[in-house]
Amino acid sequence: MESPIERYLQRIHQEISSLKDGKPYSTIPAMANVNPDNFGICLTTVDGYIYEVGDTREEFSIQSISKPFTYGLALADLGLEAVDEKVDVEPSGDSFNEMSLAEGTGRPSNAMINAGALTATSLIKGSGGNARFKRVLNTYSAFAGRQLTVNNEIFESELEHGHRNRALAHLLRSFNIIEDDPTPVLEDYFRQCSVLVNCLDLSIMAATLANSGRNPMTDKQVMEIVPIERVLSVMTTCGMYDDAGAWISTVGMPAKSGVGGGTIAVLPGQVGLAVYSPPLDEHGSSVRGMATSQRLSRDMELHFVRAARTGKSAIRSTYDITASPSGIRRNDEAMEILRNHGHRARVIELNGDLLFAGTESMVRELSALEENVELVILDLRRVDEVADVSLRLLAEARENLVEDGRELVLIDSEGTLAETFEDVDRDVPTFDTRTAAVEWCENQLITRYGDELSLPSRVDIAECPALNPLSTDDVRKLAERMEPREYQDGEVVRRIGQRFGGVFFILAGKITTSVAGPTGHRVKLTTLSAGMTFGELALGSDDRQETTVKAAGNVEVMVLTAEAISRLESEDQRLALELWKALTRDAYTRVDLYLRETAIRIRD
Template structure:
């Protein structure tokens, strides 16, 4: 994937912008109850996002190392569930929000069971449940588990570990209480030392985003493909993150932000939007509840701007929104082209690319579409996004596609959205935007075929082909007349009648008796049918458009039946109408031979197209 696609993607530009804006937010203070944490630079700010497709976006100090602190509780809780099973873990640690600070001694009366695994008491109990094997003691197993989430080897910051160990008397007291209630089956000193070490693991904002992405992706690391957590426990971890992950701010967090999250006093926050992405934010300044001030604000803005609240109801989703992608080197519009024009499209048609989308566009799916488009932008001049199978767009996808439109316009390329009349919010948003003077605008064409035809015309005009002439009076350019002599062509012209048609005038109707054919000398006609009630948005379906040097109605030379489609003048058009009964027999034979050759070549091209589409 082209790295420039990420650099100029709508998501990356959005993260760049909020990073710049949040640098001015200087509320809060660096944690000081662990002396080593005071060494953090208060100005640090890193933001990272990893989608379930494995796309990584990051800005600022996203690779600055810091200690994970309490965010580690979510990972060790998942590891304990895998080691001991749900019932045994629940017998030692509850799942109820405490509504109290992270270091509170919140134990269930009578049993001594900690209220949940996200406060220190519950995390110490959870750490005590991590299994030990001859080949891997508990700490090594914790480091290995972290590595599956982040996709890299993990290490402990020894100075922070020693600082925590030297000052962690309250945690030791909690561990002794747990031992007294029978929650721990190891010595308090061993368990607390393990807990101090796991909190001192070095991570980055990017690592936190990867951790979130694994949970968003049902436990699988979207970059490495490694299973970080068994899928049956993912929902359990996300549940306690939702209700308890932000300590006594958890209720306000889920109300305002609406994403499962976990914070740490090192300044990190990891947040998860299931099925879409993981978010990691690092900024050392904390509020009174121990959460990163800038981290909370970044998550609030993302949730609000892109409607990412977990309980925002999506009507439906699709396994993939990218139904089909093709270019016009092999699959052209319904406009019938001359041989010269077809040669141009065969050579240059790859510069027109059509993306057929389907399902409901949400943040993650729209972002994925944007990345794919931008990764190919250097090789494409014209892009068409067909939306007729898209059943809905949310605010996030609208903003992503709107930003994508501006990026493409800035690059001097053209982007058109077609067949989107049913997407009212999307159209309304785009109609209110200025797209760097793109003309025609991104919503100009109602259907994909007309948009593609316009793009083809630009390539053909750029190539300056003879086939692009607006007037062709020479009948020798007609495929039916290719084998005729000059005298035969003149005889044919004398047998015909020149006629002029105004824009929109019907030349003949479907069902009319077929008695003649028409050579187009100038202008353009459209062959179309009335679809009746089969298409609610439009009854007019274009089958083909034809220009100068082309003929229509000639198939009746063979079948002598009624017209199967309507033909109208798309602009002022001049034709030579030739009645079948006026054609000399010798010329009729030549025409039928030319027709047979023409349709044989057409069948060959259509067969190749079907093979390519298959």
């Protein structure tokens, strides 16, 4: 099934492709001949799932997007205090190449403008046999999860035409912010700006920042949390230069742009976004990169104010219904169908908040279902907050399921998604308990893969599975000792504590059994339908009823009362023995179902 998120990204890529504003960066001649129609969008989640559309594998120079990563390396090497002595953390309000140096000290305002970035590069020292730039490149590569390279043509062009940066470097040297010859610093800075990346690389680098410094693809801890925290803070206030205020208002994520056409945005704990499109606005940022980021933030509710909680997967567990049966005692034909086809109904338990990251993991799970899954049960009982984006994506996912010939089923006792499916073409089956939802799915599978004998609405006494081991004559003799009874919907048939009242054989209708839960509310245990029995288990509990038995709709039964059984034992011991053997066999089968359902409840 196609993911609603992939479909959404394709749609906005097509729409934003029509933007023709801006021009590619031309100050560096080697960058002037890029195709202005190149456009890619890539999202990487903190658990390593990638969504990409468009020109995501087209390489371009990283330019100023290198700055946060070099700054982070300096912080990791020297610590916050030592780096702060050389470069401040205050927004400058100036464009990226302004001479924003503090009066008297010459300290740059922050590490995102060129003066601060040159300072950060100067703070990196060679180590372990690796020169400064080799360490910088290795850090970028570790963030990207692959070995990156330098475009020498762009480097040489930067070196030849980067006069303003050369002036900045010498000005910083005059204040002793750069303590040695600025020429090697300039060369390494130009090299770092000339590193080739693609949109996919940048999204993984952003996701590594979002994942507290651990690369979600390689699982390598690239950088510790203290420098990551500082880097993201400075990206928030300074990453978009003189457009930072508008960015944080409309997009609300730490970000960095580059004149090569790249843009990254980071939602900590959830996702890294990268956009590539060369035409730039007056601030030096990608026009389509800005539009895409604003659109995603609005539609997917990625602004940090809305998505403040850590984005862990909302998937608690998944399993097919054979691992958690409903507890209904089926006839042999129905049980065989469920053994063969139970894998076609799958339960997905959700928990926590359904914000973007939680919704993404849920949608991904739905999109990756095996083709033989026909019924999908979403268990929402442990879900807390549900964002609007979750409702929209779930509604779209449900449409995709229907298109694939599948059915969505909800366990939603709080009515969390009650309004989401009000206008759909057919009702979405919704239940208060897992038992009820699983029972419905079992019945669907039995109906699809069985015949009228598999799910009967009415049976004769001879068709009750518990009596299968007996001969026709023995069943007739027992039936003669039984009495017929009828119960109305909701009528209590047996109460907890009552003495053994006989064995009840259901001919038509349904019976539910329940007990009091730990908080006093009723917990439904099983539903019994035509052909099933109840009452006999009281014999294993000091002849006392341990569950409340109630009619669910109108019910017809035949009862072999306790008195009738007592007479049978004295008048026909052979038949009594055959009866108890048959009931014992049936009870063992039912206890097995109870144990499996109990195991699921204990795990919950």
